[in-house]
Amino acid sequence: MASALFIAVLLTLASSGALASDPGPLQDFCVADNASAVLVNGFICKNPMKVDVNDFFFSGLNKPGNTNNRVGSNVTTVNVNQIGGLNTLGISLVRIDYAPYGQNPPHTHPRATEILTVIEGTLHVGFVTSNPQNRLIFQSPQRGIANAVFGSNPKIDDGVLAKAFQVDKKVIDYLQSQFWEDNNN
Ligand SMILES: *[C@@H]1O[C@H](CO)[C@@H](O)[C@H](O)[C@H]1NC(C)=O
Numbered sequence: 001m002a003s004a005l006f007i008a009v010l011l012t013l014a015s016s017g018a019l020a021s022d023p024g025p026l027q028d029f030c031v032a033d034n035a036s037a038v039l040v041n042g043f044i045c046k047n048p049m050k051v052d053v054n055d056f057f058f059s060g061l062n063k064p065g066n067t068n069n070r071v072g073s074n075v076t077t078v079n080v081n082q083i084g085g086l087n088t089l090g091i092s093l094v095r096i097d098y099a100p101y102g103q104n105p106p107h108t109h110p111r112a113t114e115i116l117t118v119i120e121g122t123l124h125v126g127f128v129t130s131n132p133q134n135r136l137i138f139q140s141p142q143r144g145i146a147n148a149v150f151g152s153n154p155k156i157d158d159g160v161l162a163k164a165f166q167v168d169k170k171v172i173d174y175l176q177s178q179f180w181e182d183n184n185n
């Protein structure tokens with residue numbers, strides 16, 4: 001049985017009745033020009049006349065990732081880096097392989113929606129609602145903290161994290177000194 005915990009945090013801005021959302025795309029596609037150093041809302045668009053079928057194709061999701069690592073999972077990503085044609089479209093896909101009792105460490109998907117399909121086995125999945133409730137939905141135990149928090153470079157000030165997680169600074173120092181597996185989650 002594999003186990004995973006997902007944390008989705010939605011950030012909401014309190015303001016005086018103003019609403020904001022992603023605008024609709026202004027073009028049908030904007031294939032990433034990965035040769036350009038310019039970054040706008042995603043990658044800059046490649047010349048449409050130079051776009052071809054390979055910009056919309058990826059193969060390899062049939063191959064299991066190697067889960068022999070500290071978190072016991074492996075995320076194979078299919079995003080703009082694999083399919084340039086996904087640039088600015090706000091959609092991506094991953095394949096996640098889990099070792100028995102493997103975990104996909106808690107992480108966030110700001111302003112994104114996730115759909116999870118289990119092909120084989122059983123997953124324990126949960127998420128925490130955004131402020132102010134911070135409610136854990138589903139049945140997962142709260143354990144581990146994302147490498148983004150304790151494995152950042154440079155490190156987040158341990159005093160800040162000690163206060164945030166209501167633990168002694170020594171606990172934070174210990175966590176920050178650990179090797180944080182990056183499985184692309
Ligand atoms: C950049 O794009 C080219 C052409 O689309 C592709 O062959 C190459 O793999 C891409 N490189 C990276 C690092 O994504």
Ligand SMILES: *[C@@H]1O[C@H](CO)[C@@H](O)[C@H](O)[C@H]1NC(C)=O
Pocket residue numbers: 064065066067068069073074075182183
């Ligand atoms: C995930 O699996 C791929 C393919 O076996 C491997 O190359 C990669 O190193 C693995 N990543 C991790 C974090 O274990």
